[in-house]
Amino acid sequence: MQIKNSVFLVVLACLAGCATLPSSGPTGKQIEKSAIAAANGAPIQLVQVQAVSDIPAVIDAALPASLLPDRETPPTDMVGPGDILDINIYEAGVTLFANTGNGGQLTQMTANPGVQVQKLPPTRIDDQGDINIPYAGTLHVAGLTTGQVEAAIRKALKRLSQNPQVIVTLGQAITNSVIVGGEVARPGRLVLQTNRESLSDVIALAGGYRGNSKDLMVRIMRNNSNVDVRINDIVENPSLDLRIRPGDRLMLVDDPRTYSILGASGRVEQVPFRRSTVSLAEAVATAGGTNPNLGDPAAIFLFRFARDAKGKEVPTVYHLNMMQTGSYFIAQKFVMQDKDVLYFGNAAANQPSKLVQLISQLFSPVLTVTSAVSVIQNSNN
Known part of the structure; x- marks a missing residue:
């Protein structure tokens, strides 16, 4: 009898030391109460989703x-620093540019009966937007089209050559890329x-x-x-x-989009989006629904940083009561967003059953010891 009483005293002491029972998280009432209390000092919004009009709008596509x-869309042949130009100069009669065949060197004032063409080495536009043309000097061409560059070179050579004609093409484009x-x-x-x-x-x-x-x-x-x-x-x-x-x-x-499932659901995990659009109903189904032994279907919460009219992020909690028929239609229209947190509230009605389960687990060894003591005492008698 002394052993039995001692074991019971130990069990009662253990129960007295239990401040809280095991739980998967707060109940729906606890979340609502804490959200309302926090709203007085922080911008937390609690939205009771009871109609389609309560569903947050999808981010504007524009x-x-x-x-x-x-x-402004620039012309496709506009040039700028870093571009490389291919420049061909055509001359007739007395020419400034002539290709003598000796390494492509340029000679000055050569008389030719026909039209002569001189292809200048690839010309890069420098960081200031300038190019250097023999006999014409430095020309600023950044922001011009190839046709305007042709006109600028032709103008610079007009008094030096007899009716020069210029063709400029982009050898390598940097500006238009x-x-x-x-x-x-x-x-x-x-x-x-x-x-x-x-x-x-x-x-x-x-x-x-x-x-x-x-x-x-x-x-x-x-x-x-x-x-x-x-x-x-x-x-x-x-x-x-x-x-x-x-x-x-x-x-x-x-960068996969994901949402997190927490609380008294069928499973707790981080879930990637299977498609670009996932509804709340699909997210609840993916989570396995509410755990019948722990959760409360009337306490489904979605935590999100929503943007207000000014574009500022505001922590917002959306509450759906899945015990109401209309909530299932609303959940089909409610679109999940990246980094949402879907929480299944703990059922307050499960607390007594948890207490009974805990007491049963604590008393099982006591019953075993008591039974063993009785067997020993009977055998001694």
């Missing part, structure tokens, strides 16, 4: 285009042939993307601004297929 500074890097087949410099190429055009010209389109994000950098566009979103929303401008830099990175 937003990425508005974040990039727009600039973009840089493409990351997950593409051929990263590097890409020359825009029409200056009307869209984002998808540039990716295709770079050999296409590598990897899964749903996981790829394109960062477009223009001047000091940048925007992010996902490959899959371009397919579903053509307005995101932005016009690319010379000087832009594009970087394709592998």
Whole structure:
């Protein structure tokens, strides 16, 4: 009897020392209460989603285009620093330029009965936007088209040569190009042939993307601004297929979108988006629904940093009661976003059952010891 009483005293002491019962997280009421309390000192918003009108709007598709500074589409043959020009000068009669065949050296004032053409060595436009032409001197050509460069050279040689004709072509284009890097087949410099190429055009010209389109994000950098566009979103929303401008830099990175599942669900994990658009109903199904032994279907919460009218991020908690029929229709229209946290509230009604289960686990060894003591005492008698 003394052994039995001692064991019971130990068990009671253990129960007295238990401050809280094991739990997968707070209950729905606890979340609502803490969110309301925090809202008094912090900008946390609690939204009771009871109708389709309560669903947060999807991010405006025109937003990425508005974040990039727009600039005029330059002519495709406009030149600038770094470009290399091929210059051919045609002369008749008395010529300034003549190819004597001795290493391509230029001789001055040569009389020829026919038309002579002189191809100048590849001419690079320097950092100040200037080129040097024999007998014409230094000419500033940055920002001009090849036709305007031809006119400038012809004008500079007019008094020195008899009716010179000039043809200028781009040997290597730097100004009219973009840089493409990351997950593409051929990263590097890409020359825009029409200056009307869209984002998808540039990716295709770079050999296409590598990897899964749903996981790829394109960062477009223009001047000091940048925007992010996902490959899959371009397919579903053509307005995101932005016009690319010379000087832009594009970087394709592998950046899967994910959402986290926590609380009393069928499983707790981080889930990647299977498609570009995932509804809340699909996310709940992926989580295995509410754990019948722990969770409360009336306490489904979504945690998100939502943007207000001024574009500022505000921590927001959306609450759905999946015990109501209408919530299942609302969940089909509710679109998940990257880094959302889907939480399944713990059921308050499960606390007594947990207590009984805990007491049962604690008393099982006591019953075993008591039974063993009784057997020993009976055998001694």
